[in-house]
Amino acid sequence: MIIRWTYAFADRPAERLPEARAFWTAVTGTHASEPRGEQGEFMTLLPPQAAGTDACVKLQGVTEGDGGAHLDLCTEDVRKLTGTARELGAEPVADHGDWAVLRSPAGQLFCAVPWHGESVRPPVVAGSRLDQVCLDIPPSAYAAESAFWAGLTGWQRLTGSRPEFEVLKPPAGLPVRILLQRLDAERPASAHLDLACADIATVRARHEKHGAVPLSSGPHWTVxxxxxxxxxCLTGRDPHTGGLPDATERTTVA
Known part of the structure; x- marks a missing residue:
C-alpha cells in the first residue's frame, strides 16, 4: 500500500485563519498545533492526547482565492508516489525536497508527504466525524479525473447514492475517504470537506452555535x-463507518 495515511486540509484565506482555527477546533474536539511554515500558514488539528489517536485534519492559510480543500497523501516513498501520480497524468507544481505539490488532470491540487507512523484515526465527536474530501469535477473532465484518483489510490471504487457521485473507500483504518462529484456545469475543479453525521439537524445546530451558516439542503446533506x-457539507452517513444508513453505496466495475 503506497498511501499509509491521509490528511484533509481546510484551505482558508490567510487573514481569516484565526476564525477557521476557532471554528474547526471547536466542532472537531481538537486543539491547534503551533503554526508552521514561512508565513505561519499551516496548523494541525490535534486530538486530545488521552484519546491515543492521530490527527487527520489540517488548516492552511492561502493568499490567493477563497480557499477550499485539498488532500495530503502520506507515504513511505514520496518519490514513488509522485512518480506514479505523474504517470497517471498529474503535473508537478512545487518540489520541497521531502514533499511535493501536484495538480491532478482536472486541476485539483494535492500533496505527497512523508508518513510519520500515523495509524489510529480520531474518534467521533458529538455525533460527527470529518472523514471525507469531496472533489467537485466538471463534466468534461470527470471520466479522466475519477480514473486518475482511483488509479493513484488503488482504493475500492463505489457508486454513490446518486448518479453524479462515486466514492473511493480507503482500506480500514485510513481516516479520509474521497467523494467524486460530477458537476452539472463546466467550471474549474475544486474541493470541499464533508462530515459524516449521525443526525444532521443536531450537528447543524451545534455548528451554527459556533458561527456556521446553512446555505442549502439535499436528500441527505446540508451545505x-x-x-x-x-x-x-454535513452528510447523513454513519460517522463510524462512513457509509450511508441504507447501504446504497456499492462496488462499481472500473
Missing amino acids: MRDPAGGIY
Missing part, C-alpha cells in the same frame, strides 16, 4: 459556510 467563508 454550510464556516465563519472563515469556507463551504463544507
Whole structure:
C-alpha cells in the first residue's frame, strides 16, 4: 500500500485563519498545533492526547482565492508516489525536497508527504466525524479525473447514492475517504470537506452555535459556510463507518 495515511486540509484565506482555527477546533474536539511554515500558514488539528489517536485534519492559510480543500497523501516513498501520480497524468507544481505539490488532470491540487507512523484515526465527536474530501469535477473532465484518483489510490471504487457521485473507500483504518462529484456545469475543479453525521439537524445546530451558516439542503446533506467563508457539507452517513444508513453505496466495475 503506497498511501499509509491521509490528511484533509481546510484551505482558508490567510487573514481569516484565526476564525477557521476557532471554528474547526471547536466542532472537531481538537486543539491547534503551533503554526508552521514561512508565513505561519499551516496548523494541525490535534486530538486530545488521552484519546491515543492521530490527527487527520489540517488548516492552511492561502493568499490567493477563497480557499477550499485539498488532500495530503502520506507515504513511505514520496518519490514513488509522485512518480506514479505523474504517470497517471498529474503535473508537478512545487518540489520541497521531502514533499511535493501536484495538480491532478482536472486541476485539483494535492500533496505527497512523508508518513510519520500515523495509524489510529480520531474518534467521533458529538455525533460527527470529518472523514471525507469531496472533489467537485466538471463534466468534461470527470471520466479522466475519477480514473486518475482511483488509479493513484488503488482504493475500492463505489457508486454513490446518486448518479453524479462515486466514492473511493480507503482500506480500514485510513481516516479520509474521497467523494467524486460530477458537476452539472463546466467550471474549474475544486474541493470541499464533508462530515459524516449521525443526525444532521443536531450537528447543524451545534455548528451554527459556533458561527456556521446553512446555505442549502439535499436528500441527505446540508451545505454550510464556516465563519472563515469556507463551504463544507454535513452528510447523513454513519460517522463510524462512513457509509450511508441504507447501504446504497456499492462496488462499481472500473
